[in-house]
Amino acid sequence: LLADQAEKEIDDETTFIRRGENDCRHKLHKNSDRCVAPETKDVLPDASSIFVISTFCTECHYYFDIHVDYRGWKEGQTPCKLSDKENLLHHFQLVDTIYAKDQPSRLSTPKSKYNPIIEEHHFCCSQPNCPIRVQINISAPRLKINLLAPILDSFKVRARGLKQIQQEPNRFEGLEPVSPFQALGFLRQYVSDAKNAHNLDSSPRKIAKRNKKFALSFGSECEELFEYLEFQTIIEDSNGEVS
Numbered sequence: 402l403l404a405d406q407a408e409k410e411i412d413d414e415t416t417f418i419r420r421g422e423n424d425c426r427h428k429l430h431k432n433s434d435r436c437v438a439p440e441t442k443d444v445l446p447d448a449s450s451i452f453v454i455s456t457f458c459t460e461c462h463y464y465f466d467i468h469v470d471y472r473g474w475k476e477g478q479t480p481c482k483l484s485d486k487e488n489l490l491h492h493f494q495l496v497d498t499i500y501a502k503d504q505p506s507r508l509s510t511p512k513s514k515y516n517p518i519i520e521e522h523h524f525c526c527s528q529p530n531c532p533i534r535v536q537i538n539i540s541a542p543r544l545k546i547n548l549l550a551p552i553l554d555s556f557k558v559r560a561r562g563l564k565q566i567q568q569e570p571n572r573f574e575g576l577e578p579v580s581p582f583q584a585l586g587f588l589r590q591y592v593s594d595a596k597n598a599h600n601l602d603s604s605p606r607k608i609a610k611r612n613k614k615f616a617l618s619f620g621s622e623c624e625e626l627f628e629y630l631e632f633q634t635i636i637e638d639s640n641g642e643v644s
């Protein structure tokens with residue numbers, strides 16, 4: 402699928418010019434939890450079918466969601482399929498592109514902090530009787546690098562851990578500073594717990610700032626990150642009363 406005209410061949414080895422030297426050569430990985438796929442490859446689509454392949458690039462961390470939608474299927478239409486000798490495969494043509502910065506009101510879903518969409522590309526099949534529609538949504542990474550810097554920098558994370566341990570050697574006895582990988586893992590767990598609580602409509606679990614894991618990984622240097630993620634600071638006395 403190409404959103405724009407294919408680049409011209411530049412030599413006999415059919416290599417293509419990339420737009421910019423520094424453009425990412427995306428390495429896409431599927432995020433299975435966010436995919437909606439047919440149960441088996443023998444399931445035929447019908448007018449209620451919509452499938453989603455959700456991917457992210459491990460290099461630039463952008464998201465690429467590919468929606469395959471049959472819901473516009475009109476009576477008498479037939480999708481291309483392998484058993485149809487004349488229309489074995491879909492041949493997609495770009496019909497619309499929406500850039501969030503230029504036409505935010507035309508996006509299928511509004512851009513927000515939790516939906517950092519930047520581009521939408523819409524395709525249809527050149528076989529006029531085929532009902533398929535494909536939409537590719539490209540979204541920026543959900544967390545900006547400046548918010549993550551305090552936990553991605555291994556020197557900072559180590560220094561934070563060592564400082565905590567030196568301040569309270571008895572409390573942190575036997576513990577080592579954490580790695581950025583561990584800190585990211587803890588952050589992921591906090592976000593996932595909060596999301597599950599939100600989905601179940603229950604109160605989110607509290608994280609004590611004095612918690613050893615929290616203190617070693619984040620301390621006070623990551624407040625901006627937690628505020629951005631809508632965690633709230635509450636002050637409790639020793640009986641658990643909120644003030």
Ligand SMILES: [Zn+2]
Nearest residue numbers: 425427458461
């Ligand atoms: Zn990439």
Ligand SMILES: [Zn+2]
Nearest residue numbers: 481491526531
């Ligand atoms: Zn088709």
